[in-house]
Amino acid sequence: MFRTIFKGKSFSGGVKVPENKLTENESVEVFPAPKRAVLPLAQHIGAPCEPVVKRGDKVKTGQIIANSKAFVSAPIHASISGKVTGFIKTITPSSGKVVEAIVIDSDGEDEWERMEAMDLSAPRDELLKRIRDAGIVGLGGATFPTHVKLSPPKDKRIDTIILNGCECEPYVTSDHRVMLEEGEKVLLGLEVIKRILSCDNAIIAIEENKENAISHLRDLIKRKKISTEVVSLKTKYPQGAEKVLIKVLLNREVPLEGLPFDVGVIVQNVSTARAIYEAVFEGKALIRRVLTVTGMVKRPKNLLVRFGTSIESLIDHCGRMEGANEVITGGPMMGISLPVLDLPVTKDVNCILVKRSLRIEERDCIRCGSCVRACPMNLLPTELVKYIKAGMYERCSEYYIDDCMECGSCAYVCPAGIPIVQYIKVAKNEIRRRVKGGS
Amino acid sequence: MAVDKKLSLMPGPHIRKEVSIEKIMYLFSLALMLPAGASIFLFGRHALFIILTGVLSAVFTEYIAKRIRRQRFRMDGSALITGLLLALTLPPRLPLWMVALGAVFAIAVAKEAFGGLGYNIFNPALAGRAFLTACFPKEMTRWVLPFEAVTSPTPLNSGFVWHNGKIALYKHLFLGNVGGSLGETSALLILIAGFLLLALGIIDWRIPLCYIGTVALLTFSFGKDPLFHVLAGGLMFGAFFMATDYVTTPITGKGRIIFAAGAGVLTVMIRLFGGMPEGVCFSILLMNAFTPLIDRYVRPRPFGWRKTDEQKRGS
Numbered sequence: 001m002f003r004t005i006f007k008g009k010s011f012s013g014g015v016k017v018p019e020n021k022l023t024e025n026e027s028v029e030v031f032p033a034p035k036r037a038v039l040p041l042a043q044h045i046g047a048p049c050e051p052v053v054k055r056g057d058k059v060k061t062g063q064i065i066a067n068s069k070a071f072v073s074a075p076i077h078a079s080i081s082g083k084v085t086g087f088i089k090t091i092t093p094s095s096g097k098v099v100e101a102i103v104i105d106s107d108g109e110d111e112w113e114r115m116e117a118m119d120l121s122a123p124r125d126e127l128l129k130r131i132r133d134a135g136i137v138g139l140g141g142a143t144f145p146t147h148v149k150l151s152p153p154k155d156k157r158i159d160t161i162i163l164n165g166c167e168c169e170p171y172v173t174s175d176h177r178v179m180l181e182e183g184e185k186v187l188l189g190l191e192v193i194k195r196i197l198s199c200d201n202a203i204i205a206i207e208e209n210k211e212n213a214i215s216h217l218r219d220l221i222k223r224k225k226i227s228t229e230v231v232s233l234k235t236k237y238p239q240g241a242e243k244v245l246i247k248v249l250l251n252r253e254v255p256l257e258g259l260p261f262d263v264g265v266i267v268q269n270v271s272t273a274r275a276i277y278e279a280v281f282e283g284k285a286l287i288r289r290v291l292t293v294t295g296m297v298k299r300p301k302n303l304l305v306r307f308g309t310s311i312e313s314l315i316d317h318c319g320r321m322e323g324a325n326e327v328i329t330g331g332p333m334m335g336i337s338l339p340v341l342d343l344p345v346t347k348d349v350n351c352i353l354v355k356r357s358l359r360i361e362e363r364d365c366i367r368c369g370s371c372v373r374a375c376p377m378n379l380l381p382t383e384l385v386k387y388i389k390a391g392m393y394e395r396c397s398e399y400y401i402d403d404c405m406e407c408g409s410c411a412y413v414c415p416a417g418i419p420i421v422q423y424i425k426v427a428k429n430e431i432r433r434r435v436k437g438g439s
Numbered sequence: 440m441a442v443d444k445k446l447s448l449m450p451g452p453h454i455r456k457e458v459s460i461e462k463i464m465y466l467f468s469l470a471l472m473l474p475a476g477a478s479i480f481l482f483g484r485h486a487l488f489i490i491l492t493g494v495l496s497a498v499f500t501e502y503i504a505k506r507i508r509r510q511r512f513r514m515d516g517s518a519l520i521t522g523l524l525l526a527l528t529l530p531p532r533l534p535l536w537m538v539a540l541g542a543v544f545a546i547a548v549a550k551e552a553f554g555g556l557g558y559n560i561f562n563p564a565l566a567g568r569a570f571l572t573a574c575f576p577k578e579m580t581r582w583v584l585p586f587e588a589v590t591s592p593t594p595l596n597s598g599f600v601w602h603n604g605k606i607a608l609y610k611h612l613f614l615g616n617v618g619g620s621l622g623e624t625s626a627l628l629i630l631i632a633g634f635l636l637l638a639l640g641i642i643d644w645r646i647p648l649c650y651i652g653t654v655a656l657l658t659f660s661f662g663k664d665p666l667f668h669v670l671a672g673g674l675m676f677g678a679f680f681m682a683t684d685y686v687t688t689p690i691t692g693k694g695r696i697i698f699a700a701g702a703g704v705l706t707v708m709i710r711l712f713g714g715m716p717e718g719v720c721f722s723i724l725l726m727n728a729f730t731p732l733i734d735r736y737v738r739p740r741p742f743g744w745r746k747t748d749e750q751k752r753g754s
Binding site: 253327333334336353357364368377380382 | 450455690695741
């Protein structure tokens with residue numbers, strides 16, 4: 001196991017951020033199924049779903065209520081049993097887009113509709129179909145439909161699977177708790193991934209601040225005699241970014257505008273692996289997830305929450321604190337702040353961070369170059385901002401704006417308080433709009 | 440769906456490093472207190488007056504310039520540093536009105552006329568010094584020995600003679616007991632202050648290392664004494680405090696290496712072949728002019744970049 005000597009391996013760029021993992025020792029608490037669930041029809045990257053139920057229909061927990069014929073899409077399931085009482089517009093907490101959502105009012109029964117349980121001997125296509133039918137998407141936050149990620153083009157040979165348990169965002173501990181409390185499920189989920197990709201070489205990557213998760217998974221692997229390696233990585237942001245992770249573990253660089261399968265790698269999040277386990281071995285659709293409620297709440301917690309539960313109810317459950325005026329879904333580095341709290345938990349919400357907002361004045365760049373050294377993609381963030389501010393969008397591609405993964409390291413270190421990522425996001429949208437406009 | 444007024448919507452990242460322009464500037468000025476203190480110790484009360492005049496005129500000029508430009512004046516510490524740096528590069532007996540004039544030029548012309556902090560091309564303090572050198576060549580080259588009012592050339596001047604052996608010369612140069620500008624004489628204190636700034640991560644090690652290294656290497660290959668050339672004159676001061684200015688030097692590591700090496704080459708050229716004994720000031724100013732060009736063409740290889748991506752860059 002030569003890779004174990006890579007303990008503490010790291011990458012160039014990135015930033016040291018205060019970890020603030022307040023909830024790392026809090027066992028996952030099951031949050032009761034809500035009286036009402038609001039389920040947006042687009043909770044993933046790809047085609048939004050069409051409802052397959054109508055107002056007044058009775059639905060069971062785990063029943064498909066919206067689906068799409070598109071390949072890059074994942075169905076939505078009822079997260080509680082009850083009656084469809086209507087369709088409303090809501091905002092998805094992570095994208096801020098206004099989308100349609102199905103409202104289900106609970107009958108209090110929580111009657112499940114399960115799929116047939118399978119095991120590893122099932123044919124590969126069946127396993128892939130099951131992952132799609134269960135509505136599984138990347139739970140690390142990207143929400144890319146998992147069955148698509150697990151179907152790389154025929155000409156791309158996959159030689160390594162990386163299971164991502166880095167969780168490099170401060171505050172967030174949901175993946176950490178999943179690894180500790182449901183390590184077996186994670187490992188069995190990984191076996192399904194291995195089987196689908198016919199690849200036996202797997203690495204579980206965990207930052208060294210989760211020592212107990214590392215040793216727990218190593219123990220399990222030894223006991224079960226699985227051929228998987230757990231690699232401890234230095235705690236540094238953004239260690240868990242796909243491209244960074246592949247570089248650190250395998251010294252391979254995903255090409256510009258390329259994807260991990262271009263270098264023979266598939267990366268999956270540990271919570272996604274757990275979801276795959278439940279879909280395959282227990283026949284359960286993805287209707288809930290572990291998320292962290294943390295920051296300025298009286299009792300920070302890790303909660304197992306049904307999708308469609310109101311974010312406000314989770315904050316109330318953990319105890320609101322005076323003085324907090326900002327709520328963020330996701331971690332503090334890449335998460336976004338919410339305009340309202342009456343929003344449903346969707347598949348990508350791994351953390352709800354309650355905090356007092358930072359008021360940062362934007363000043364002129366003093367060209368200190370901190371952002372240049374912090375950028376894990378080797379870009380020149382300050383130069384990008386210079387051209388964006390001047391409206392010279394055509395220069396942006398010359399400075400590889402599309403290679404920016406918006407990790408926020410640059411803005412984190414900026415002494416002039418320039419919201420660099422915000423500028424880059426706006427410019428990317430503008431460039432996309434211009435390209436679409438055909439000009 | 441109405442936006443909740445009590446919630447604030449902020450762009451990410453939602454946490455920021457404990458750093459600000461002020462913090463950097465004031466830590467930098469704090470480090471400069473070492474050579475400043477040394478200059479007062481070595482050259483007496485007039486050194487203190489020069490420093491105070493430099494700082495006050497710089498800050499006052501910045502205030503006036505901001506008023507004229509209808510911008511908000513803020514004590515961000517940058518004008519303070521300019522005044523301090525300018526003062527420390529001046530001869531110990533310079534009349535105070537000249538010091539003030541230099542500071543006015545530095546801030547009003549070299550900094551604010553170009554757009555203020557972040558937009559200036561030339562290092563304001565060095566521009567101020569160059570201006571004074573051009574206007575008052577006699578006063579700007581009148582040097583005295585520390586602790587006494589006796590005029591004496593700087594070690595780099597052709598009139599400089601030394602009889603007490605090399606080791607003693609190095610010792611004098613190291614401690615600062617030689618003629619020269621206020622802050623440049625004591626290599627020891629510059630090193631302490633410089634390493635402080637390096638440890639705090641405020642300045643980039645590449646610049647002093649490459650600048651001083653280039654000068655040592657070149658003077659050695661021209662058959663001169665490299666240690667003497669490193670310790671004498673304003674090289675150490677310039678390498679740690681002037682060539683490391685954020686605004687007027689490249690932003691990339693590679694760019695900074697090129698900048699520093701270029702300044703090193705120019706310094707040696709001026710010292711050995713030019714008409715002036717010292718070339719640090721002009722070499723840095725010249726390289727300042729190249730900074731935009733360096734930043735335009737010296738860029739890091741982006742992550743995942745391959746040879747085949749090369750065409751895209753040109754398009």
